[in-house]
Amino acid sequence: MPRSYCLEVAGDYACFTRPEMKVERVSYDVITPSATRAVFESILWKPAIKWVPTKIEVLKPIRWTSVRRNEVASKVSISNVKSAMNSGSGDLGLYVEDDRQQRAGLFLRDVKYRLHAHFEMTGKEGVHRQNYPHLVNVVQDAGEEPLHRQPNTDVKFMNMFERRAQKGQCVNQPYLGCREFSCDFKWIENPEAHPAAPINETRHLGWMLYDMDFTNPADPMPRFFNARMENGMVNIPDWNSEEVRG
Numbered sequence: 001m002p003r004s005y006c007l008e009v010a011g012d013y014a015c016f017t018r019p020e021m022k023v024e025r026v027s028y029d030v031i032t033p034s035a036t037r038a039v040f041e042s043i044l045w046k047p048a049i050k051w052v053p054t055k056i057e058v059l060k061p062i063r064w065t066s067v068r069r070n071e072v073a074s075k076v077s078i079s080n081v082k083s084a085m086n087s088g089s090g091d092l093g094l095y096v097e098d099d100r101q102q103r104a105g106l107f108l109r110d111v112k113y114r115l116h117a118h119f120e121m122t123g124k125e126g127v128h129r130q131n132y133p134h135l136v137n138v139v140q141d142a143g144e145e146p147l148h149r150q151p152n153t154d155v156k157f158m159n160m161f162e163r164r165a166q167k168g169q170c171v172n173q174p175y176l177g178c179r180e181f182s183c184d185f186k187w188i189e190n191p192e193a194h195p196a197a198p199i200n201e202t203r204h205l206g207w208m209l210y211d212m213d214f215t216n217p218a219d220p221m222p223r224f225f226n227a228r229m230e231n232g233m234v235n236i237p238d239w240n241s242e243e244v245r246g
Contacts, residue, residue, distance in 0.1 A: 198232025
């Protein structure tokens with residue numbers, strides 16, 4: 001199994017929205033496994049691997065803030081999108097002035113976590129290798145061999161992640177639940193020797209969203225687990241364990 005990696009992330013605000021809240025945005029007490037996975041994917045995402053979060057360490061006390069912000073009340077219609085794709089033109093815009101609404105949100109503030117995860121091989125090939133062979137010499141990290149010359153191995157992706165994490169490189173800016181809540185990240189090469197300790201707090205966090213199950217891509221279903229923070233640490237069960245339900 002590839003080695004486990006640790007990232008330290010910090011941000012001014014975070015919102016890991018509870019799905020049972022239909023109108024107002026209310027965050028979970030700590031970052032969710034799906035948001036943890038997204039942070040690692042923001043540094044390295046490839047079809048050949050999937051990130052598996054294993055542990056969350058809370059490094060700062062859990063604090064809350066209430067924010068009221070403007071949002072749009074609707075989404076672009078799927079039928080309009082399909083019509084535009086077929087005809088080559090169409091109205092896909094949302095007019096904010098006509099569709100604005102204010103919503104209150106209960107967010108986390110001044111957050112800091114240590115996130116632990118490893119990746120597993122999926123057996124899938126890269127989209128460029130399969131469908132866009134003329135791009136294999138273009139879409140790659142600087143200093144790497146062309147993608148079509150590299151077999152998909154653990155070592156290949158370990159080297160890619162470590163190189164990117166050390167340099168602070170990412171595919172997209174990591175964020176904490178909402179894209180406007182961007183975060184800083186730092187690779188912790190040796191977590192055991194790191195001086196920062198998790199908060200000294202134990203609490204039951206209740207049923208928390210683990211991730212979405214895309215076994216049926218046309219109808220993805222959420223899966224949950226009964227989360228508990230022990231001395232500032234949340235251990236994430238295996239996806240196939242009895243603790244994860246959906």
